[in-house]
Amino acid sequence: MLEIRWHSRAGQGAVTGAKGLADVVSTTGKHVQAFAFYGSAKRGAAMTAYNRVDDKVVMNHEKFMRPDYVLVIDPALVYVADITANEKDNTIYIVTTHMSTDELIASQPKLEGRKVYTVDCIKIAQETIGKAIPNTPMLGALMKVSGMYDIEFFKESMVKVLKKLPQKIIDANMIAIQRAYDEVK
Amino acid sequence: MEKKGWDGFEIGAMLRSFDGATRDIATTLPENRPYSVSNSFTASVADWRIEKPLFNKDYCIDCQFCWVYCPDMSIIARDKKMIGIDFDHCKGCGICVEVCPTNPKSLLMFPEQKDEETALAEWPKKEKKADTEEKED
Amino acid sequence: MADTMELRDIEVWDGNMAASHALRQVQVDVVAAYPITPSTPIVENYAGFTANGYVDGEFVMTESEHGAMSCCIGAAAAGGRVATATSSQGFALMVETLYSASGMRLPIVLNVVNRAIGAPLNVNGDHSDMYMGRDSGWIQLDSYCPQNAYDLNFIAFKVSEDHDVRLPAMVHQDGFMTSHTAQGVHTLTDEAAFNFVGVYQPMNDMLDLDHPVTHGVQTEEDWHFEHKARQQHALMTAVLPKIQAAFDDFEKLTGRKYNLVEAYDMEDAEVAVVCMGTSVETAREVAEEMRAQGIKAGVVGIRVFRPWPLEQIAAVLKDVKAIAALDRSSPHGTVGALYNEISGTLFNTDTKAVLTNYIYGLGGRDLTKAHLVSIFTDLKANADAGKVTTPLQQYIGLRGPKLSFF
Numbered sequence: 190m191l192e193i194r195w196h197s198r199a200g201q202g203a204v205t206g207a208k209g210l211a212d213v214v215s216t217t218g219k220h221v222q223a224f225a226f227y228g229s230a231k232r233g234a235a236m237t238a239y240n241r242v243d244d245k246v247v248m249n250h251e252k253f254m255r256p257d258y259v260l261v262i263d264p265a266l267v268y269v270a271d272i273t274a275n276e277k278d279n280t281i282y283i284v285t286t287h288m289s290t291d292e293l294i295a296s297q298p299k300l301e302g303r304k305v306y307t308v309d310c311i312k313i314a315q316e317t318i319g320k321a322i323p324n325t326p327m328l329g330a331l332m333k334v335s336g337m338y339d340i341e342f343f344k345e346s347m348v349k350v351l352k353k354l355p356q357k358i359i360d361a362n363m364i365a366i367q368r369a370y371d372e373v374k
Numbered sequence: 375m376e377k378k379g380w381d382g383f384e385i386g387a388m389l390r391s392f393d394g395a396t397r398d399i400a401t402t403l404p405e406n407r408p409y410s411v412s413n414s415f416t417a418s419v420a421d422w423r424i425e426k427p428l429f430n431k432d433y434c435i436d437c438q439f440c441w442v443y444c445p446d447m448s449i450i451a452r453d454k455k456m457i458g459i460d461f462d463h464c465k466g467c468g469i470c471v472e473v474c475p476t477n478p479k480s481l482l483m484f485p486e487q488k489d490e491e492t493a494l495a496e497w498p499k500k501e502k503k504a505d506t507e508e509k510e511d
Numbered sequence: 512m513a514d515t516m517e518l519r520d521i522e523v524w525d526g527n528m529a530a531s532h533a534l535r536q537v538q539v540d541v542v543a544a545y546p547i548t549p550s551t552p553i554v555e556n557y558a559g560f561t562a563n564g565y566v567d568g569e570f571v572m573t574e575s576e577h578g579a580m581s582c583c584i585g586a587a588a589a590g591g592r593v594a595t596a597t598s599s600q601g602f603a604l605m606v607e608t609l610y611s612a613s614g615m616r617l618p619i620v621l622n623v624v625n626r627a628i629g630a631p632l633n634v635n636g637d638h639s640d641m642y643m644g645r646d647s648g649w650i651q652l653d654s655y656c657p658q659n660a661y662d663l664n665f666i667a668f669k670v671s672e673d674h675d676v677r678l679p680a681m682v683h684q685d686g687f688m689t690s691h692t693a694q695g696v697h698t699l700t701d702e703a704a705f706n707f708v709g710v711y712q713p714m715n716d717m718l719d720l721d722h723p724v725t726h727g728v729q730t731e732e733d734w735h736f737e738h739k740a741r742q743q744h745a746l747m748t749a750v751l752p753k754i755q756a757a758f759d760d761f762e763k764l765t766g767r768k769y770n771l772v773e774a775y776d777m778e779d780a781e782v783a784v785v786c787m788g789t790s791v792e793t794a795r796e797v798a799e800e801m802r803a804q805g806i807k808a809g810v811v812g813i814r815v816f817r818p819w820p821l822e823q824i825a826a827v828l829k830d831v832k833a834i835a836a837l838d839r840s841s842p843h844g845t846v847g848a849l850y851n852e853i854s855g856t857l858f859n860t861d862t863k864a865v866l867t868n869y870i871y872g873l874g875g876r877d878l879t880k881a882h883l884v885s886i887f888t889d890l891k892a893n894a895d896a897g898k899v900t901t902p903l904q905q906y907i908g909l910r911g912p913k914l915s916f917f
Contacts, residue, residue, distance in 0.1 A: 224692035250789035252877040380737035386616035
């Protein structure tokens with residue numbers, strides 16, 4: 190069982206990201222689950238989304254999770270959300286930020302001693318897609334850090350997930366995924 | 375209606391108006407329609423009446439007011455002419471008499487036991503009111 | 512003729528998407544709705560499918576849930592295949608008309624995305640609305656995951672529209688926990704799905720102009736009792752065999768097996784929880800873990816809540832030593848509804864089982880695996896002692912001091 194928790198703001202696409210990831214993982218024969226805590230669901234409010242991946246059907250419907258990966262796609266949530274909640278000894282953090290990993294840990298000491306990776310998904314999204322929607326680049330970073338799938342396979346699969354969008358937007362997303370894959374440290 | 379048990383009727387709070395299939399029911403006269411036992415057409419409410427309306431065709435102008443207003447569809451009209459009253463379904467409410475515009479009225483209420491011939495013989499004459507008289511002149 | 516949609520063998524759908532595709536595939540003629548969270552996407556997606564030519568049907572936006580079900584009743588009496596969806600307060604407003612639909616023997620499928628009923632206002636999932644519908648004369652089928660929400664819609668149409676049944680059916684799924692949780696859903700082709708349910712066969716329809724009917728008559732004391740008896744007779748005798756037959760046909764078509772009562776690890780179980788919705792699946796995982804620790808744990812999932820499969824449930828529970836009935840609805844003044852049902856089911860049988868009641872998960876409060884471990888641990892103590900070692904009714908997952916009754 191692989192468990193992922195997303196920290197996002199409503200409107201940044203964490204649910205779409207989590208469902209997109211589930212979609213890709215599902216095509217490889219694994220069983221998936223993607224859900225979110227909506228709360229009041231106001232745009233901009235802090236929220237969490239979740240993925241479970243397993244070789245057998247996911248039957249656990251508890252919301253409680255001890256995540257293997259924590260994906261933070263909004264830079265400010267590192268300071269206002271409880272991103273280390275229910276962490277395990279080997280939980281891996283991938284955080285969207287303009288800072289280096291060392292600078293980030295210095296600014297948020299509770300990440301001290303954790304496996305932390307950083308990538309500026311906001312900037313990548315702005316420069317490629319033209320909007321601060323950091324969900325797809327975060328998936329590129331996750332592919333690099335986790336080694337879950339070959340990046341070319343993952344991009345091909347994401348093209349199918351995004352097939353209803355205009356071609357220009359799909360192309361921009363592919364560039365964003367690749368950039369985050371290359372830039373995550 | 376025959377008293378049936380709980381399993382003796384069709385499902386649902388549903389009643390059929392007619393036995394079997396019907397075609398062009400709107401152009402079929404009521405007496406020729408295959409009304410079902412659950413249709414109120416087959417139930418007589420004649421004994422509900424204390425008074426009954428009687429019809430005097432000499433004064434009727436076939437305005438159809440009584441036909442329109444009767445709540446029990448008990449005014450029998452053919453070719454837009456009033457021909458009589460359905461005494462199986464008339465409950466004696468008197469609305470037809472109330473709405474009749476002729477002078478004297480073409481419909482009047484009588485005791486249930488009154489025979490029609492006597493009633494017609496006693497029918498009131500035209501009322502002359504002072505103000506209407508002046509206008510007519 | 513509506514366009515068909517090519518689906519993958521496995522689509523990653525949430526429960527709402529799954530239900531709306533089922534409505535599309537059986538080509539529902541009329542959906543009248545007043546959308547409410549968390550059921551909104553079901554009717555929204557149907558409206559989209561209709562607008563884009565994937566359903567040859569009509570979406571009617573009404574002024575309230577009362578109006579929505581009233582419109583469904585009219586459309587069903589007219590002779591159409593009819594469905595809608597609602598939740599929570601919307602369900603509550605629909606209740607009056609639910610009794611009309613069942614009393615008039617109209618086959619309507621209502622997707623109820625279970626949600627708490629306020630006050631306080633809450634959009635999250637619990638079973639308050641489902642429980643509110645349990646005397647309304649509808650068939651109530653319960654989903655544990657998005658796959659079930661998809662599959663049970665086909666079962667609902669097939670059973671509900673059967674001329675020996677002609678009773679409306681609800682398909683329940685847990686708000687958010689199923690409705691907004693995406694999981695792999697094995698799909699049917701449009702053709703296979705439609706053929707499983709078949710072309711709608713009208714009965715006593717108002718649009719049959721050669722056979723005029725009056726629907727919704729008044730009866731008073733001289734006939735009301737007989738009508739209600741007839742309705743109860745159909746619900747009690749015709750429905751379960753028809754559901755079983757539909758489950759059998761569905762298994763032949765898809766390989767997916769459903770049962771009137773879902774029994775997991777029950778063959779040799781000493782302790783068991785009885786529950787509904789997503790909790791059933793979480794409890795199955797925990798039961799497996801308890802077995803690894805030497806506790807013979809089992810899970811009974813209620814698949815058909817109404818009509819209540821009394822004999823089947825009694826059979827499944829007959830050899831268990833300790834049972835917990837898990838209710839996701841505040842019983843407000845008594846024991847939980849499932850506790851009552853299980854008590855009534857087991858009374859007059861030879862069972863010596865000890866039965867306790869847990870109230871959990873109100874307003875979407877998480878039912879964790881840790882909670883279930885504590886329940887199974889309580890049950891093991893009851894089984895070993897041969898008597899109740901805890902209060903009869905306990906609250907689980909509640910903040911503050913322990914709360915229990917009886």
